[in-house]
Amino acid sequence: METRSSSNVPPVATEYNGVDRNAFLFGWTPQAEIWNGRLAAIGFLAYLLWDLAGYSVLRDVLHLMSY
Template identity: 75%
Template sequence: MQSRPSTDLPPVASAYNGKDRNAFLFGWNPQAELWNGRLAMIGFTAYLLWDLAGFSVVRDILHLVGY
């Protein structure tokens, strides 16, 4: 049985543009889209927890406008 070093990427991970898809690269690239999605999920979860704790930004804005 032959083992690979752990630093080798599987062929699927670098197939799109030849770079590690989990690397944090600046600019318009597939990695940016992955990080954007991950950070959006963290932000959505953080806001959901904040809202469940009773601090609702949306409810406060609706209250200010008169709804």
């Protein structure tokens, strides 16, 4: 059984371009895609909770258009 020493672990988890994968970078970078996915998940969860609370975005939009 092979074991690795803890000294071989990099101090920062890197992505394809060798930069911290949690860095907030603009442009077409792997980090931007990770943040895009995280923010999309937060938005989806917010909508799901909003809908479970008894509100409907579609109903609210149609109601606002009826004025």
